[in-house]
Amino acid sequence: MNRPVDLLRLTVNGRDHALPVAPGRRLSEVLREDLGLRGTKVGCDAGDCGACTVLLDGAPVCACLTPVAQAAGRSLTTIEGLSGNKLSPLQQAFHAHGAAQCGICTPGMLMAATALLRASPHPTRAEAEAALGGVLCRCTGYGSIIDAVVGAPAPIAAGSGVGQPVARLDGIPKVAGTEVFGADVAPDDALSVRAIRSPHAAAGFAFGDIDGWIARQGGGLQVFTAADIPGENRFGVIPDCADQPALAETAVRFRGEAVALLAGAADRVEAAALGDFPVTWSPVPALVDARLAPGAPPLHAHRPGNLLIAGRVRTGDAEAALAASAHVAEAEVETGFVEHAYIEPEAGAAWLEGETLVIRACTQAPVLDRDSTARVLGLPPDRVRIIPTAAGGGFGAKLDLSVQPLVGLVALKTGRPARMVFTRSESMAASTKRHPGRMRGRIGIDAAGRVTGMTFDGDFDTGAYASWGPTVAVRVPVHASGPYRTPAYRAEARALHTNNPVAGAFRGFGVPQAAVLQETLYDDLALSAGIDRLEFRLRNALRDGDRSPCGQVLHGVGIAECLEALRPHWRRALAEAGAAPHRGVGVASCWYGCGNTGLPNPATVRVGITADGRLRLHQGATDIGQGANTVVTQLCAEALGLPAERFELIGPDTALTPDCGKTSASRQTYITGKAAMLAGAALRARILALANTGPDARLSLDGGRLRATDARGGREIALRDLPADANGYVLGAEERYDPPTGALDADGQGTPYAVYGYGAQMAEVAVDPELGTVRVLKMTAAHDLGRVVNPLLAEGQVRGGIAQGLGMALMEEYVPGVTENLHDYLIPTTGDMPEIEAIFVEKPDPEGPMGAKGLGEHVLIPTAPAILNAIRHACGARLTRLPALPHRVRAAIRDAEGAP
Amino acid sequence: MVAYYRPGRLSEALAMLADAPMTVAAGCTDLFPATERRALSGTVLDLTAIAGLRGIAATADGLRIGACTTWTDLLAADLPPAFDMLKQAAAEVGSVQIQNAGTVGGNLCNASPAADGVPCLLALDAEVELASAAGHRRMPLAGFLTGPRRTALTGGELLSAVHVPRAAMQGDSRFLKLGARRYLVISIAMVAARLSVDSGRIAEAAVAVGACSAVARRLPALEAVLRGAPAADAPRLVRPDLVAPALAPISDVRADAAYRHEAAAVLVRRALAGLIPAGVPA
């Protein structure tokens, strides 16, 4: 083969193919685009994520790094080759262990694990970690994956009721490799869309001769700019603050902002010389330091001082309380941008169906996408239909629009289907980030070790556009006290614009940053008062009937129970750390209000039975891997009295499902779960009324036969004889639930949330004092869920949240223009995760469905402060800047040694 | 015209390379991450079908490692303890997937300051064999690496093999890598050390540090102090002034320069401590 080849011969999963492809093409592209084998995923195109792992003569390689010529004549196995009619035992184990959350890393994991198990059928955990070290997962924290690979026993569910460890109802496609993610939607003849993005953080720009450039590319391309946008070129998750153009108009405000779109056949777009696209940039000095924002020229004319918004909560006289305190601790802490680093870059496609623009893309907020896209494209909302694909991770950043208005614009303008897949660097540059915070705080205690007062001031860099900045500024002051009694309190948070990446929603909305400050100050206070650090927290923990700093009387408060659950572990760990050098233990707590802050955020759920006996749940909460499809169904099933596995799920689709709101703010189990529970109960009431049976009747639905049985006997309901409603159901119910909250006044007093969740985590670490490296040995996490709807999925949230918290503590920092890839931006690998022990506390919430509270964000909040406190316990190093990279830990150790 | 050549013989490859400039490709684990394109661009000369470039063989004067030998090949090879450090480095290159594709030759020609193979091969006194249509030449690895991403390769030339002289195949060796996470990590600093000990004394010492200068460096001043010293003293003899002058670390997102200096000395000390033969009194 020493000449350019015309037909390349590949043997994939035992089948031979002869393909007219360029020999230097990435194997991943050929598999996905030429052979349609889209089970192999692409997360980075750089070898960093391992999602594209395939077996070449049995050995795992990254398909994205393999020129297809090197695979020719060899035996190639992909995820599609793992199962015949039946899932392989490994795939079944992944399913049973909940090892696939979003599922985007699953094919790569399965391929790497398959190679390991062929060579070594009974691997140790360490061997499994090494074999899977090249595949990143952002959801699971790896524990469940390693469990599945080493053949640990899986939890066994007794039925599918609430409280059972039911395997994900939508899980089979994830382990089979057939799940459809954003990049897997490839309509025939779709135009490929690419964005031209700014290399500057702040610049004016003007286009030159675009037609001439297209002609030089040989034609077949179209270019769209802001001038082509038919509607209002402005979007944002908070309608009042919408300020971000889909395509910048005359100036860009951050590096990576899109200014134009290129559309055409995939090969034409790929070949286009983007380097000489006719755009002239006029860079201006960029505002990159939020400290300078108040004095700098405003990025948005109507926001003087670059202040997007400030939030405040005040109760009592904090200054006076501090002045009268026996001990006061004070600190300033700084955190950087953190990238969501989901393994699936943003992707999707759009096309026209008659008058309707249909968009299939990965998202966390379909209805918001519909309304925002419609506004940008000048369409009434009912002419846009959003059908979410599976989301390969979201964690907050897929709440904001990404590809939707861009593919929508191209489809609308050309009448042809349009498809766009962000590259990894594009995803990292264009998507939102966790807000960097510069926070100062003071907390006082009395002689008995009781907190007397606290002040908190936080400046958050919200980047170029509003996104979720307002939410962060409001949420932080509400939560900065932690779940502790704080009688006098003043907390202020500001969101400031800079020319940095847009900071938005990321698991916890600023609360994890604030917890770092508050929880490290609590260690200072416990030390100065001479009280055990866990007991100090217990002494101050909020209890039922206490008022929060917002003046809200709280019920179902489980923080003390969580801390108490940690106590035996704490004592063991302290003893062990005391017996070994450079070992430390730390603890930290969290609380977190579920749902929007003081604003309505309803969910509506529909359930129905068709004349032929199909039971359908219209479940509009996007499942981004956290398990809403399963948990919401379990709640509905329990209320209805039919098994969860009997339900057919009608997934989020703005044409088919009522609005369940955004998958954000840990609200879906609580809010959509409650709507589902109410809908299930309403349907049950109708059935019982029809059957004329008592309230504890048992229902059964078999082959179109619905029966209700009570002590008096069974009744069958003749479904076929009932008239169908407008939705096609002979029996149906639809319920809406909106949390009872109230707006906050100028001092932040009010009822921001109806339900809070609580938790406490303990970190055990070993520090290498000479190198400043930190190894987390174990995390013990006690969380109050009110009611554990599904322990398997809850544990998955705990492990995954801790992995992100560990990354934030030890390695993650996004630097625009520097870490726009997954080898400079580090997230934990298999080898970085400790053993995690999850403890669930059930202190029922009077408002939550069957007592349940949210969990998704809570789990991340205590992790970083617990680790920092453990580092300090191990070696005296007090970190005030995250992440605790080895050189920073080493410098802090030196400071501690030099301290008197 | 874009062409992709994948010849089966070295002579063919050299003839093609003499004809026109082209991108030499091996495992492509450095080439592909450098582009967002869906295919390698330009004219490509893929070396991976040339059997003679892959594999490890004893020669009259030492050992020859073919340029296209993968890290996985190295890990599977039966080699004397002087190569333990190279195997330890191989096991730390990226991930299993990267080790299955990435090659020793690619690692050297890519000439990253953080290339994990380089300190080990420096500490093995390796020479590179460069081939062109005009013939072969050999030069010390230290001379081949001329700067970050720069080598002594000239037009028409490719790296055909790495040679380790018999004299350097003595002793025990160790590689230590420091990064901010466990797998898939670019080194903040790494150290390769090889010691031959004779009756409790150090007969030969070779120590190299990577990721702390534009090109990985041997530490001749330290090696001179180590030679002849009691093996048990080796860790104690590592003083900052014997390590720092050879290095010129930068500050970047991974670590600052002062830290790299300090960490390099710590790693050297630990690597040497791990090489004190059992039974030698400390």
Ligand SMILES: Cc1cc2nc3c(=O)[nH]c(=O)nc-3n(C[C@H](O)[C@H](O)[C@H](O)COP(=O)(O)OP(=O)(O)OC[C@H]3O[C@@H](n4cnc5c(N)ncnc54)[C@H](O)[C@@H]3O)c2cc1C
């Ligand atoms: C995710 C990831 C993790 C990595 N981790 C590490 C790591 O931990 N440590 C580390 O050191 N490296 C690491 N690398 C870099 C890379 O894998 C290694 O440097 C590897 O050895 C390169 O070999 P290759 O065959 O893939 O090189 P290629 O990509 O094929 O080539 C690299 C360069 O060398 C040239 N070249 C290759 N062979 C020859 C030859 N015989 N003659 C002349 N020129 C040649 C090519 O033209 C190109 O410029 C990593 C890479 C990835 C993608």
Ligand code: FES
């Ligand atoms: S896509 Fe290949 S490693 Fe990420």
Ligand code: FES
């Ligand atoms: S399940 Fe691994 S990335 Fe989502």
